[in-house]
Amino acid sequence: MHQAASHRTTRQKRATMASMPKKPLNPGEHQELGAVLAGIRNELLARGVQVASAYARTGPNGAAARRLTAAVNALDDARAELDRQFFREFPETATPQTYYPGHDAAAVVLRGDLQRAIMASPEA
Secondary structure, three states, X not given: OHHHHHHHHHHHHHHHXXXXXXXXXXXXXXXXXXXXXXXXXXXXXXXXXXXXXXXXXXXXXXXXXXXXHHHHHHHXXXXXXXXXXXXXXXXXXXXXXXXXXXXXXXXXXXXXXHHHHHHHXXXX
16 A cells, blocks of 8 residues: 555656756757767767777677667767757757867766876876
């Protein structure tokens, strides 16, 4: 009985959250998100090449490379949707460079521990 009541409460919370008005991203948030997503895409592409170079492209050993390619494609779809949304919301200020910045403008996102490990490596 307790589990059913808890499930109903969760459903009610979701319904309430879904009906609440959403606050759209502002132009600065679009700019930041575009740079971060571009950086993630660049990293996924590089890791996909690394994996595809290390393992077969077909069969079970190629599954990771195929999934990385699928992740890049899914990210590209999300960026395209966000780009369209940005142009609908801010037609006077939106530019294609927001979600498709040059390689140098893409943000690099690293977790603290990974970043420290990379900086400490002899190759860095």
